[in-house]
Amino acid sequence: MGICAMVAIKSSIATIEEHLLETYREMGNGITHITGNKNRPITHSQVRRFLEEYRQNGNIAIFCTNSYIITAKSAEKSTPPLCQLCATNEHYLRINNYRLDKGRNFTPKEIRYGANCCIIGNTIVKRLFGKENPLGKKIEVTGKHLEVIGILENGEGSSKGSIENHILIPWNNPLACTTLEGEGFVIYIENENNYAEPTFRRVRKLSISDKKDYTIGRSEQIIDELQENMSIVEKGGAIISIVTLIGAAMGLMNIMLIQVGEKQREFGIRKSVGARKRDILNQVLTESLILSIAGSISGIILGIATSVAITQYLECPLYISFKAIFGAFTVCLIVGLCAGYYPAIKGANNTIVDSLKAR
Numbered sequence: 001m002g003i004c005a006m007v008a009i010k011s012s013i014a015t016i017e018e019h020l021l022e023t024y025r026e027m028g029n030g031i032t033h034i035t036g037n038k039n040r041p042i043t044h045s046q047v048r049r050f051l052e053e054y055r056q057n058g059n060i061a062i063f064c065t066n067s068y069i070i071t072a073k074s075a076e077k078s079t080p081p082l083c084q085l086c087a088t089n090e091h092y093l094r095i096n097n098y099r100l101d102k103g104r105n106f107t108p109k110e111i112r113y114g115a116n117c118c119i120i121g122n123t124i125v126k127r128l129f130g131k132e133n134p135l136g137k138k139i140e141v142t143g144k145h146l147e148v149i150g151i152l153e154n155g156e157g158s159s160k161g162s163i164e165n166h167i168l169i170p171w172n173n174p175l176a177c178t179t180l181e182g183e184g185f186v187i188y189i190e191n192e193n194n195y196a197e198p199t200f201r202r203v204r205k206l207s208i209s210d211k212k213d214y215t216i217g218r219s220e221q222i223i224d225e226l227q228e229n230m231s232i233v234e235k236g237g238a239i240i241s242i243v244t245l246i247g248a249a250m251g252l253m254n255i256m257l258i259q260v261g262e263k264q265r266e267f268g269i270r271k272s273v274g275a276r277k278r279d280i281l282n283q284v285l286t287e288s289l290i291l292s293i294a295g296s297i298s299g300i301i302l303g304i305a306t307s308v309a310i311t312q313y314l315e316c317p318l319y320i321s322f323k324a325i326f327g328a329f330t331v332c333l334i335v336g337l338c339a340g341y342y343p344a345i346k347g348a349n350n351t352i353v354d355s356l357k358a359r
Helices: 002-025 044-053 108-113 122-129 174-179 196-203 219-262 264-272 277-314 322-349 352-357
Strands: 031-036 060-065 084-088 100-103 117-120 138-141 144-152 166-170 186-190 214-218
Touching: 002 219, 002 277, 002 322, 031 196, 044 060, 044 196, 084 174, 117 138, 122 144, 138 166, 144 166, 144 174, 166 174, 186 196, 196 214, 219 264, 219 277, 219 322, 264 277, 264 322, 264 352, 277 322
Parallel strands: 084 166, 117 144
Antiparallel strands: 031 186, 031 214, 060 084, 060 186, 100 144, 117 166, 138 144
């Protein structure tokens, strides 16, 4: 069980780390994001001014969502309060690694004039239209009628998680200006060349001496921070694994002490026909190693099975930590030798008379 815990913990941590790193790497390098703080979010007018003043190469994605869930309606049906209204532009899907299952993306003209159109997730499609094709049909969101032009593909993107219950609308749409007022925008900049921050400081009307009231970072920084946090988790997992292995070593030592006690008469008979202390020592240590190897193999198999169950529950691809398996097997051999050494010495040092008298 100690080896099972060690392999399962290490493999699960490796799976989660690789999955998170993979999703963030899909965003690509050079993606800069700007977010406001709780006291001063990025407003619609600030986004508009930033787009006007930022004259560098590279696409800019806009995102804003409401902090509460809403209801969407079709001509005949309505959803429970589970929909998330999101204001975006034509670059948001690609930069954040979201894909369309059907339909099309927003056009620059639709974004510029705030057209009454939307892209919806599969959960909303199933609730409102069932197996019907929703493209070209209209849904009602907080009293506004929007034409469905696209359906989001199932799955998760790089930064916002599942979008199956999202309704994407152009960020210039009047519905975004009213419903999402005060929520705060996030700006994603592709291939940024250190011009975004001074531009945004001018947009926020901050002088050189003023402190930043926003956060700016790159996708590479997110990956670095994620790796640092995962290293802390790995250290915690290593401590748990060490504790479980100590328990396993104590259990093995107890088993060997019981075995040595039960075989005292056998040892006495062997010594009486010429067996040396070294022969008794080798017998007990060999038995201890066989037990530890059998336990390690069983623990590794059970640990891999546990890892598979965990990854299926988390819906992540499986990454087996071969370092953990090799380390577990090596540690098990060492544990077997160490746990069997004291019982072996105890059995080998008994005299023939004492061994034969044992019951």
